[in-house]
Amino acid sequence: MPPPAPALTSPAGGGHATAAGPRTVIETNRLILREFSADDAPAVASIFEDEAARVFYPDMHRLSNAERWVRRNHERYSADGFGLWAIIWKATGAFAGDCGLMRQQVEGDEAIEVGYHVHVAFRGHGIATEAARACLDWGFAHVECARIVSMVHPGNHASRTVAGRVHTSARRFWRHGAHYYLFFTDAPGD
Numbered sequence: 001m002p003p004p005a006p007a008l009t010s011p012a013g014g015g016h017a018t019a020a021g022p023r024t025v026i027e028t029n030r031l032i033l034r035e036f037s038a039d040d041a042p043a044v045a046s047i048f049e050d051e052a053a054r055v056f057y058p059d060m061h062r063l064s065n066a067e068r069w070v071r072r073n074h075e076r077y078s079a080d081g082f083g084l085w086a087i088i089w090k091a092t093g094a095f096a097g098d099c100g101l102m103r104q105q106v107e108g109d110e111a112i113e114v115g116y117h118v119h120v121a122f123r124g125h126g127i128a129t130e131a132a133r134a135c136l137d138w139g140f141a142h143v144e145c146a147r148i149v150s151m152v153h154p155g156n157h158a159s160r161t162v163a164g165r166v167h168t169s170a171r172r173f174w175r176h177g178a179h180y181y182l183f184f185t186d187a188p189g190d
């Protein structure tokens with residue numbers, strides 16, 4: 001049985017998944033992951049407004065950057081069939097964050113990364129973990145890839161906790177002049 005739904009609401013509002021709205025890609029016990037709509041940009045910016053998020057994303061609370069983020073993910077949907085998707089908290093229809101899959105370069109090789117960003121009002125309820133696990137399952141079912149990774153700054157303890165739960169393995173690696181953690185899960189049967 002799913003855990004009871006906290007009465008979470010979204011300060012920034014954001015789009016809602018309706019029959020006529022953006023495409024729903026994944027549904028879990030408590031969450032819908034759907035493609036971004038163009039009017040999600042203020043909700044995306046709001047994910048990065050708090051101090052903890054700004055340590056790792058100093059400029060993403062700016063609306064122009066959030067608009068670019070939404071546009072970039074629409075390009076990913078067209079080119080790859082996947083990207084970051086809006087996380088909708090089913091109990092209220094509120095925009096809780098984003099999670100999804102992206103093509104990335106890891107040590108010179110192409111990799112598929114699962115990424116996640118949750119609004120401060122929704123953190124600590126297992127939302128990133130539930131969404132990322134669902135994205136891994138979706139990725140191995142729909143994307144030809146031997147491995148899905150998450151690259152995490154060593155100072156991002158919340159993200160390390162999530163990645164440690166979602167993935168099966170981890171190692172240190174060098175990125176942008178710093179040691180990061182590379183969490184990874186190999187495709188079932190590989």
Ligand SMILES: CC(C)(COP(=O)(O)OP(=O)(O)OC[C@H]1O[C@@H](n2cnc3c(N)ncnc32)[C@H](O)[C@@H]1OP(=O)(O)O)[C@@H](O)C(=O)NCCC(=O)NCCS
Pocket residue numbers: 052053056116117118119122123124125126127128129130151152153156157158159161162
């Ligand atoms: C990382 C992030 C997505 C986690 O979202 P979330 O929905 O709160 O994640 P979950 O609830 O699934 O799990 C978080 C876990 O980390 C723990 N955690 C939170 N802050 C922590 C900290 N400073 N140190 C250690 N653990 C921490 C939580 O307690 C929770 O564990 P618990 O279930 O045992 O209590 C969220 O903090 C966030 O959006 N941060 C800003 C964006 C970001 O950094 N994204 C990741 C980029 S790699």
